[in-house]
Amino acid sequence: MSFQIALRKKASALTALVTAAAIALLPLPAARAQQKGPPVLRDTETEQLLREYTRPILRAAGLEKQNIQMVIINDSSFNAFVADGRRIFVNYGALLQSETPNQIIGVLAHETGHLAGGHLSKLREQLAAAQTQMIIAMLLGAGAIAVGSTQRSSAGNNGLANAGAAAIAAPQEVIRRTLLSYQRQQEENADRAGVKFLTATQQSPKGMYETFKRFTSESLFASRGADPYLQSHPMPAERVVALQELASSSPYWNKKDDPALQLRHDMVRAKISAFMERPETVYRRYPQTNDSMPARYARAISTYLHGDLRSALAQIDALIQVQPNNPYFYEVRGQALLESGKPAEAIAPLRKAAQLSNNAPLIEMLLGQALVGTDNKAYTDDAVRILRGAVAREPEAVLGYTQLAMAYGRKGDYAEADLASAQAAYLRGDNKTARELATRAKTRFAVGTPGWVKADDIVAAKPPRN
8 A cells, every 4th residue: 555645626615615515424624625635545455445346336326437436535534425526535444444345335335326416516506506696695785785884974874784784694694504405415315326226236235324323323412402404414313214214125135245355345454454553553453363364464564564574574475375366465565575675575576466466557656666676777678668557557646657757767768757757746736846847858859749748738737726
């Protein structure tokens, strides 16, 4: 698992806040909504599992050909949301806290309900209408304030001015309540759609119900006494009662997850715990007395992360003996060696991981990094070939372009090195550096060649508006 920051376009505070509250499983804090974007976690094993979870649901929703992507957010809270109509965002905390595949699949089915219902575009229409109404209300109120101010100056009367202020405040409150009501209706529709998709794919909606019920017990105190008309989501108790009635009628209510899928789910949870939690927490979750594969996986990763490479490699090798065709064990072995300053030794396990994973691009990027890190020019052409193929399939991965720039530099191909560096800077959100590097790359390429055109695109690209 690698950690990469992906900067998202900053939306206006109003749009970002209302959208997040409307379509997240749980409302996002306003401060988070106003940031450029959350850091993203990339991991082939986890992303592959999420794709397998969502594929049948997207097919049932008629979205199979829409290329919906799964994005893992570096946040320990339990949350999932859609924000742009083509990606489902899932906090790593949602995976870590979902004890069964069915529980997280239920959440993904709910979010697919938002996508299938076109809730994002409909919400934008509601926001546009609300903003128009607010502008009209403000203009009318401002007019009344102006008249009241004139009369007050001549007659000492501020009645019209007060009326103008009320004319601004009252419509805004009505519009806000209307928007929130619309959002609650979207959440209810997404619940119903999620159950429909799960039933269509012969999966139980019990996990979805269990997750929402858990949130009910956790939020009952917080929502006690709250005005239900000021909530962006349905009141928890009412929502869960409605969901239970709907979900329990499914013929697949009592269907259990396949044991092999449960094991893969537990392996991913163990991996997330090892990478994202403190070692004492990992060992509390997975003590030495626990000899299961997930527990051994978590301890092996935590061991290498905290400096004991020899012990970690022995633990990983023991896992490989049990599952010799598991690409992710070889990936972890290669990553442990690479991050311990042994890139040459990392090449063999990373090649094996790439082979067993059908050349997964993120794993190929690690392999390219190992090849570049050896300082052996004999590996340079191989590194360029592998990294070019990887970034072609993962064009938003900064690591691939960074390593590709280094490989081209070793070859003495400074035009391609500048272009790859510019692409990496652009993906990091460093538009100034990206333009400078792309401008230099243009002077090295012949005018009109593919490299020159790519560099020119970066130079001409406009930074996202705030």
